[in-house]
Amino acid sequence: MIQKIDKQSGAAFKLKKGQQLKVISPEAEQVSDMVLFNAHDIREKLSSGKTLDFEESILITKGNFLWSNRSQKLMEILEDTNGRNDFLLAPCSPETFEIMYDYKSYHPSCFENLYSNLEEFGIRPDDVPTAFNIFMNVQFDSKGKLSVDPPLNKAGDFLLFEAKMDLIVGLTACSAEDSNNGSFKPIYFEIID
């Protein structure tokens, strides 16, 4: 059953070892931030530093694994029809909009949408790690300068993940203008047994 994450919102759910998760961009040019926790011990969680180290790449796509802070495999990426994801940048937060967008009032954020959905699993805001930013198009030059560019995904593009342990998953339809080329769309996901 395909489930919908409304624009600028999020979801959290369990995924059993061996189950697959399909994350779909139904309307193109959208980003989804994903965080992962060991379902049996939430102190074990997704680590960008361990993943980039073991996979020996900044760019993580089909064939790569997502690793935990305890050096365990959390997921394998079985398919990636778009091919561009980011694992450098933290989820957009209220401060992202204050500091980088000079936004003065309330703005939805992936950070809030992650921690508010993950709260039912005992996960607090400080526990949210750097997310695997599905479809996010962060470009870098040879000097390391970063720019957040419009996502390259077309309507229907998806990534397919396989859980390597029992997981709690947090997932968003991203709230940041720069990540989505100025507009906001939903994200679809499907859990496949």
Added chain:
Amino acid sequence: MIQKIDKQSGAAFKLKKGQQLKVISPEAEQVSDMVLFNAHDIREKLSSGKTLDFEESILITKGNFLWSNRSQKLMEILEDTNGRNDFLLAPCSPETFEIMYDYKSYHPSCFENLYSNLEEFGIRPDDVPTAFNIFMNVQFDSKGKLSVDPPLNKAGDFLLFEAKMDLIVGLTACSAEDSNNGSFKPIYFEIID
């Protein structure tokens, strides 16, 4: 007073807001992993994802700030005589040597040297974030492929940091062969009021 971190070991100490920390490579080609925590609430800590986001760069050097998971400035880098540091890779751990070096027996690691020294401050292994890897020479190509190359620092090269809040600092003399061009040396540090 200059203090010495012996090869393949670590240290942890408090640094007050406004104090400066000088981290020196006394014998060239050495790396020092540094992690930071809010001294008054250890759930606030160094974040690579927030730092790369706010500083808009993979390469962090003089003029940049190190940011926390709560989007606060922890340190400013006042000086960097070498100019190459890494903030992509997690500290080397026992699993680094098993998985990447195919090492079968005990090997010292920055991860162990960080958590064992930070234990007196109530910080546990799972709390150790991706470190700011001073002097570490991680090269990347346009496809994102990473390689750990010999450090470029000369004897006496240093970074000078200023604390922007009261901090607990964990610091190592790195234990990984690839990071140090195959040999191990000490790291010196100095707290300046």
